[in-house]
Amino acid sequence: MTLITDVRLRRILDSRGNPTVEADVVTESGGFGRAGAPSGASTGEYEAVERPPAEAIAAAREHAVPRLVGEAYAGNQREVDTILHAADGTDDFSKIGANSAVAISMAAAKAGADVLGAPLFQHLGGAFRGENFPVPLGNVVGGGEHAADATDIQEFLVAPVGAPSIEDAVFANAAVHGVVADLLEERDVPSGKGDEGAWAPSIDDEAAFEVVDEAVSQVEDDVGFEIRFGLDVAAAEMYDADSETYEYESAGINRDTDEQIEYIADLVREYDLVYVEDPLDENDYEAFADLTDRVGDRTLICGDDLFVTNTDRLTEGIDQGAGNSILIKPNQIGTLSDAFDAIELATENGYDSVVSHRSGETEDATIAHLAVATDAPFIKTGAVGGERTAKLNELIRIADDAT
């Protein structure tokens, strides 16, 4: 029933207005799945390769589609993903593009779920999934590679850890986003938004901490449950290998590795941060391990550019004690099976998995299902904006049994 009878690929727009790959997978019994590839801006050096969409589509049509149509079953995700690897033949999807691969992989999963008549999270995670929901990390202020002339730290993320439901959590994050706008206005700071919908004011990180801290306290008082916050430092983007320092341009400060570790550890203590992503350069497992030693018992130290959803890199991190958490972005590695492998390895070794969007997104909501399917403690998928609320609203629908 889930035999794949057609795979169609096209270029669609992503949230930045760039082209990206969309895949449709159709099965013998009429099952249908459609998925769009997201795209990063602060991409890790070791990610699978995203090819220009037109080239990725042409290559996938030539090499992958003939191996799938009439040959593979959409209900057998491992088989589909193994065929994608074989059709590509490289270890980083540089032939068919990780963008074509991930779109086909996710569309096949949806087609499989469609035939089975099961929600995607149950198809991916099994019959007993759907009871636990991730805490949404919503970015409310940001800069880095996502907005010019804004904060050095890429993302200030709200984490409504005490929310009684996913619905309360999602609305709390949106409320903090709204209060941040009021506080910026009170300070006469004009602000546009960055790529992920966070406010991108021209302020330094210290001012951003003040604003976010106050906004979180105000909303916490309103809603009556605990809200904390965290960061994606995206430190690889700040790191200058020649001077071996982290450059904080808006504050005019350079920090060497020891100072960076000290600075982040101080921030964790001062603001009781619940989550810190990529606080150090993507090549510095040792510094990650040092920071994890110092504050890993009180916060998540998450590797995004460090691990790139890759089990080899995660294995190295586990061996060295670098971080205690991994960011999961399916397009960093190319298929859902690879993303599941990374989550499984993380879980076996006591690392928490945080499922994540990219800065360039589509309306695709697969990651909401992936987070529920894998019991992820957190999902990072913005706070506002249509391509972000596509995932947040899907989480609310999953909780309401309405997908």
Ligand SMILES: C=C(OP(=O)(O)O)C(=O)O
């Ligand atoms: C979501 C992120 O941004 P991008 O997609 O640009 O890598 C991130 O760095 O975690």
Ligand SMILES: [Mg+2]
């Ligand atoms: Mg990141």
